[in-house]
Amino acid sequence: MKKRLLAWFILSIMTLVTGCASAGTAGSDEEKTIKIGVTGGPPEEITKIVKEEAKKEGINLEVVEFNDYITPNRALESGELDLNMFQTKQFLGQFVEDHKAPIIALGTTYNSSMGIYSEKYESVDEIPEGATLGVVNDPVNIWRSLLLYEEVGLIKVKPTDGLATIQDIEENPRNLEFIEIEGPLMLRTLNSIDAGIVASTHALDQGLDPKKEAIYLEEGAEFPMVVAAKEKDKDNPNYKRIIELYHSDAVKQFIEERYEDILFVTDNPFQLD
Known part of the structure; x- marks a missing residue:
């Protein structure tokens, strides 16, 4: 009888551990779903290419489109978004100064004239x-x-x-x-x-x-578009990887074919000065 109770107890513990492990795996997958806000036109089109590249690496990028230049930052600040990509470095800097928003530029994507x-x-x-x-x-x-x-x-x-x-x-x-x-x-x-x-x-x-x-x-514009995030997420490796994918060969090829010399990828994704 004692042996049966012991076996039952061990089996219960194993089932509990397995269930927790499965839940942990599901949680990890959920964490890899990243919501990024964009505006229409090039930000949306280019980010969809990034989404395809991210999917190959097991990162699910959900693209959310906005039709103004204030709401995407508000949505990022409130936690409705994880990232956004629709504004220049200078525009974000002015927004942060005006609204004291705890968001930052993580990296650059492309320049446009x-x-x-x-x-x-x-x-x-x-x-x-x-x-x-x-x-x-x-x-x-x-x-x-x-x-x-x-x-x-x-x-x-x-x-x-x-x-x-x-x-x-x-x-x-x-x-x-x-x-x-x-x-x-x-x-x-x-x-x-x-x-x-x-x-x-x-x-x-x-x-x-x-x-x-x-x-x-315009010639030689230095107004790069940036990926913005909350300050607390500045070291998130998946977010940094998304920025790197904006500089991938697939994105560069798309920009060259779709926009020729009107848009161009920035040289260093993490050079913000």
């Missing part, structure tokens, strides 16, 4: 005195828009410790007027202004070829 577009003129030189020019209306892209207008010689922006604003224009020889317009609306507004700044990703979304349609394309 901005361009000057016009329905009235075929070159920057044709833009007349007193023309009205559009700048993208968030703080980072106001600065970037002004730098682009400076790059082509239309204005000069005085050096600042932070982001430049329209008030920081120190030379404006053509007496140009600048108005702030939401980035996705700039193309629709071109018929009522003389020229405006449009992100190449927005141009592509509207079926335009930036190399043909822009009267000038």
Whole structure:
């Protein structure tokens, strides 16, 4: 009788251990499911390639699409997302400063250009005195828009410790007027202004070829897109692996074929300075 009780006891313990092990395995699989927020266009398209590459390594990447530039950071901050990839390093830095959000850039993915577009003129030189020019209306892209207008010689922006604003224009020889317009609306507004700044990703979304349609394309832009995460997850190896996959051969090939010279993968995924 004692032997039977002992055997039953041992069998029960073994069943319990096996059940716990199975539960642990299921938990591990669950931990490898990573929710990443993106916006439409290149962020979504490129991240879907990353998803395919991650799947080969046993990492399930769930891509969640957003249609604005604030909610993905809020969703990351609240824990609804594990990562997001939709913004430049500078945009994230400004968001963190404004909202005191405990999120950080883990690494970079790709760079994209901005361009000057016009329905009235075929070159920057044709833009007349007193023309009205559009700048993208968030703080980072106001600065970037002004730098682009400076790059082509239309204005000069005085050096600042932070982001430049329209008030920081120190030379404006053509007496140009600048108005702030939401980035996705700039193309629709071109018929009522003389020229405006449009992100190449927005141009592509509207079926335009930036190399043909822009009267000038930004050169050597240093506004890399980043993968963001919560500060507490900065050392998560799966998250770091996702960043590395944005630099995989499959992603590079997709970008070269789909976007040619408009987008390009950053050199070092973890170089953020």
